[in-house]
Amino acid sequence: MSNIPIAVDRLNQFVIDLTQKAGLPEEQARILSDTLIEADLKGIRTHGMLRLPIYVKRMETGAVNVKEEMAVVREAGTVRQLDARNGLGQVACFRGMGLAIARAEEFGLGACGVFNSNHCGALGYYTDLATEKKMIGIMTTNVFPLMAPKGGKEKVVGNNPLALSVPRREGPPITYDVATSTVSYGKVLTFLRRGEKIPLDWVLDGKGLPTDNPEELISRRGSMTPFAGHKGYGLAFVLEILAGVLTGAAFGQGLHSLYDADHFAGLGQFLMAINIENFMEPEVFFQRLEEWINEVKFSPLAADSSEILVPGELEQRSKRENMETGLVYDEALLKEIDLLAEKYSMEPLGKK
């Protein structure tokens, strides 16, 4: 790490300026910047500034379409279908959740299926949007296949994530946001870089058998394991139906990786909003929710534990701290980003 924290405002302006120079209209640039910085603030570093270089590269190659061409192509009751026209996943999901929320305001429930979409970063950002309207947000996306199915050896199922956010009376929401693999690709990569073995339940080798060698996933034909065996595999399988099959997006082998910068990704996202006031008075709900949170959070601790957290709490704590101190990035990432700054004749981010 460079140890020099960068203030959030400065970071935000930098990302907005850079991506606008790469062709993005201002509104889109603001959405993208906000999602990346929010992820880093929450400590979800795998979905923050780390991805900025590849997003910019995809704008440059045209794999991400920067033009304002997204369009609602189907309107049917509580459901909207959004053709993202290969635009930024972040922008498509921001708008998709907005469409779902608008339906839920009228009917109590609303959903949006997005297709021709792209990598959208951390899902909790979009489900949290619903909570600003006192709604519950639910979302999934399909992702490029990295897991073998139970009993298989080829990467044919994405570690498709599921997110669900719930508003509280005051302060930040409850945010549940997990991928269906045992661990993230980035975590396996970290072990490889450190030259360490991995636990036997993280990765399968090219024959579909357990391995403790991270190389099998990163450089060979291995795959990631779903969490909890058939429970994670099955969840990833049905989430692909919601995000890919039902939305009109590509799915499975039809998808392209974020890092395959010469191809459209073809991703799909399924977003839903649930209006609490259709179930009960929001004030009653909030009271009941606080009771549930307190019942769990302040239950007796295990002998090896100092605290019980509720979903999203760790990320909100990280965000509060980082908002004050600014965000610190490692030298390698800053160097990569400043090459982009130089290319677009901007002041470097890393030195100030």
Next chain:
Amino acid sequence: MSNIPIAVDRLNQFVIDLTQKAGLPEEQARILSDTLIEADLKGIRTHGMLRLPIYVKRMETGAVNVKEEMAVVREAGTVRQLDARNGLGQVACFRGMGLAIARAEEFGLGACGVFNSNHCGALGYYTDLATEKKMIGIMTTNVFPLMAPKGGKEKVVGNNPLALSVPRREGPPITYDVATSTVSYGKVLTFLRRGEKIPLDWVLDGKGLPTDNPEELISRRGSMTPFAGHKGYGLAFVLEILAGVLTGAAFGQGLHSLYDADHFAGLGQFLMAINIENFMEPEVFFQRLEEWINEVKFSPLAADSSEILVPGELEQRSKRENMETGLVYDEALLKEIDLLAEKYSMEPLGKK
């Protein structure tokens, strides 16, 4: 096992007759019987006839209200709230999914929150109902707390299950139906009865530390672990919000166990239907779905595997086989059921 298979028709008539004698109106008796037999046919023995004695006992004590008193108490757009008035969970969920389906027929999405409800058996039964109308069904229920939260040692979170069913063009649906614990309570019980140790990640002892002794869960103050650590704990936590907090049901410590036959259970269920035709032509969806299924199912096998299954496939195979052969039950369960038959002056189920 007694090794004498019982034909499904005979079993069905027996359950209908017995539960009617215990006070259940005929329509309710038919619903209950169908859910129990369907579970056993699918090989989900933990939610079949095994539970009949406790359901009957609860009818006898009044903990399950057999009267026709369930009522929709809130109608708001796509949402219905059903007060089950402590009636059978099976009947409440059957009706709740019907209410959700009716809204989804009109609006594309529909949901029902059930409160004052009871144990409802295997969730896939109700989500499968949506698939008969070419809809996707989603459901969760809260259950009596059996898990400690991550970092805790007290049983404060239910191993709340999640189910999602998807219709296919022909034949049985895709059915995903899992609990959020690593394994079921029944599986731990089986190890205890065999005098075997359990893997260290199934159960925590009374201090919240891992144990290989099944006794810690069954007879002492231990708890079940959520699957995949914080991923399973977090999912159980937010499912309790949908099934318990949002529906108006009791939740957490406010719930009573199925086996606490002197108390209302207080459970809640959240049921939802998604109408496929609001997203795309069903025929297009079915075609895409078969492509997705085939892509996964016929992908290359792992070296130690002979087949890849999709969610619900194993259960449907079991059902086909059992429909032909009839169902076999162990002597202990048959004895228990025939004591009830005797009590209600019926021919025994076990001898014929």
